[in-house]
Amino acid sequence: MKKAILTSYKLDAHLYLKQFHSMRRTGNLTYKMHLTNLSETLRYYVDAKNISSFDDLFDAFLMEQFLTSLNPDVREFVLSKQPANAKECAVYADLSFEVERAVKMGNTQTSTGIHNQTGFQTQNGGTTAAD
DSSP: OHHHHHHHHTOOHHHHHHHHHHOOOOTTOOHHHHHHHHHHHHHHHHHHTTOOSHHHHHHHHHHHHHHHHSOHHHHHHHHHTOOSSHHHHHHHHHHHHHHHHHHHHOOEEOSSOEEOTTSEEEETTEEEEOO
């Protein structure tokens, strides 16, 4: 039943977490009702992320905080790789850092793009593995 509701609203885990963090008690809403709303939204987040253990919850919170701590360009790069966990986020963030560092240190211009020390080729603003 919950999956059907989540699917019909088409909200993803990120949106539930964002909603959870922004929720405030307003108007005539009692604190008990506010707590119930917070709890419900957090449960939707847990369901959307398929969290079934404390370790899953720990990693999800760690991943969200890690992503929040990144500068926007690195965060965009990491999210484009669709990491499954916090460790993958760190790997992709390091990759972004290494590519940026290599670009700053100097590249060899070729007719097909720019080859740098990392073994990756940058072309039209993107990064791909070099042959």
